[in-house]
Amino acid sequence: MCWQKRGTGRSYSSSSGVGTAIGQLTGKILDYDLRVTHCAICHSAEKAKRDAKPHNCQKNWSKSAKPMESSTGASLMETIEEVSGVPVDVLIMNDDSATLSRVKEALDHEVKKLSDINHSTKSLGKAFYNLKSKHKTLSTDIIEYYKMCFSYAIQQNKNNETKLKETLTATVPHSFGIHDKCGNWCNKSIENNFHKYLLHGKPLTDDALRQDVQIKFDTVANNAERLAPAGSTKDVESTNNIYASKAPKRFCFSKCENLKTRYNAHNAVDDVNSLHKLMTLSKVEKQDVLEFSFSVESIVENMKYDKIVKVDAESFGDLVKGKYMSAQMAVRCAQSGLKKCHLDLAFHRKGFQGLLDLLSQRRQDGSPRVTKTAAVIKKITGYYDNK
Numbered sequence: 040m041c042w043q044k045r046g047t048g049r050s051y052s053s054s055s056g057v058g059t060a061i062g063q064l065t066g067k068i069l070d071y072d073l074r075v076t077h078c079a080i081c082h083s084a085e086k087a088k089r090d091a092k093p094h095n096c097q098k099n100w101s102k103s104a105k106p107m108e109s110s111t112g113a114s115l116m117e118t119i120e121e122v123s124g125v126p127v128d129v130l131i132m133n134d135d136s137a138t139l140s141r142v143k144e145a146l147d148h149e150v151k152k153l154s155d156i157n158h159s160t161k162s163l164g165k166a167f168y169n170l171k172s173k174h175k176t177l178s179t180d181i182i183e184y185y186k187m188c189f190s191y192a193i194q195q196n197k198n199n200e201t202k203l204k205e206t207l208t209a210t211v212p213h214s215f216g217i218h219d220k221c222g223n224w225c226n227k228s229i230e231n232n233f234h235k236y237l238l239h240g241k242p243l244t245d246d247a248l249r250q251d252v253q254i255k256f257d258t259v260a261n262n263a264e265r266l267a268p269a270g271s272t273k274d275v276e277s278t279n280n281i282y283a284s285k286a287p288k289r290f291c292f293s294k295c296e297n298l299k300t301r302y303n304a305h306n307a308v309d310d311v312n313s314l315h316k317l318m319t320l321s322k323v324e325k326q327d328v329l330e331f332s333f334s335v336e337s338i339v340e341n342m343k344y345d346k347i348v349k350v351d352a353e354s355f356g357d358l359v360k361g362k363y364m365s366a367q368m369a370v371r372c373a374q375s376g377l378k379k380c381h382l383d384l385a386f387h388r389k390g391f392q393g394l395l396d397l398l399s400q401r402r403q404d405g406s407p408r409v410t411k412t413a414a415v416i417k418k419i420t421g422y423y424d425n426k
């Protein structure tokens with residue numbers, strides 16, 4: 040669900056929202072549906088106390104913004120079943136129980152709900168942040184560590200409910216130095232290496248904290264059935280970003296017919312027409328657009344840059360082949376102007392620290408040049424250690 044105007048946290052005050060359903064296997068949009076609460080023509084007629092002139096009124100919602108989500112969810116699933124004749128058996132979504140129950144009601148049959156892993160990771164993190172005031176030893180690093188354990192557990196046990204449950208249950212004892220339930224993912228055999236992500240590489244000791252953290256992990260472990268397929272709504276998320284960029288939240292388009300028509304644009308000519316309409320309506324200045332435009336020269340420069348990146352990324356071929364580095368990481372190194380010889384030099388000078396210094400150099404915006412994740416860099420050192 041994408042609201043054209045969205046409050047922070049629990050406050051929803053948007054006058055329009057669009058819900059999208061995407062096929063998990065095809066990645067294609069199956070359907071979308073709009074809820075619009077405001078119509079400028081009706082509104083001005085009301086104000087002037089006269090009847091509105093005949094118009095294509097898009098207003099179809101009179102309740103608050105939050106239930107738009109369950110309402111669009113239900114009608115989308117209904118339409119999809121109706122049009123395709125195929126029952127909707129599995130739904131990957133956030134943990135919004137209102138939407139799920141409305142969908143079941145509308146379809147009149149059971150629907151299996153899978154958790155979206157990104158939402159699940161986020162809400163686990165949130166639960167931990169809520170524990171922070173109670174447990175002084177619960178640092179942000181520890182919370183991030185647990186979030187990482189959680190998402191690794193899901194990635195490494197995809198579609199294996201039993202193993203996922205085991206791993207999630209063993210995570211907390213593991214972090215406290217108890218390894219009898221750990222699987223082969225645990226590095227306890229490598230001396231001094233088994234808590235490399237925790238402070239000073241030492242296991243945690245706060246027993247009161249352990250109890251509360253265990254409760255959280257038991258809850259997610261009991262949810263293993265919904266988590267194991269590692270369902271993701273990231274396609275919906277990125278579609279929402281496209282909507283948001285086409286109908287920025289600071290402009291209000293829902294008050295006219297434009298919102299609906301714009302989403303109908305599926306070919307280039309329509310795109311241009313609606314863009315023109317959008318620009319006229321939103322009174323976007325040429326100056327604003329120029330910032331996002333580019334010249335032929337810049338395209339040529341970009342192509343040259345892409346070519347260099349491609350060649351440089353290939354220099355990391357051995358590392359990628361040996362699985363010491365992902366192909367994506369090789370591209371990121373190359374994009375930052377690095378070739379393998381630079382890594383060689385950094386490692387020969389200062390080992391792990393050398394690579395860390397090089398790859399985590401701060402860029403102007405404060406983000407690392409390539410990565411500052413110790414695990415990723417550690418993996419790269421494996422290449423040099425095994426040479």
Ligand SMILES: [Zn+2]
Nearest residue numbers: 078080081096
């Ligand atoms: Zn109207």
Ligand SMILES: [Zn+2]
Nearest residue numbers: 213218221225
């Ligand atoms: Zn362990």
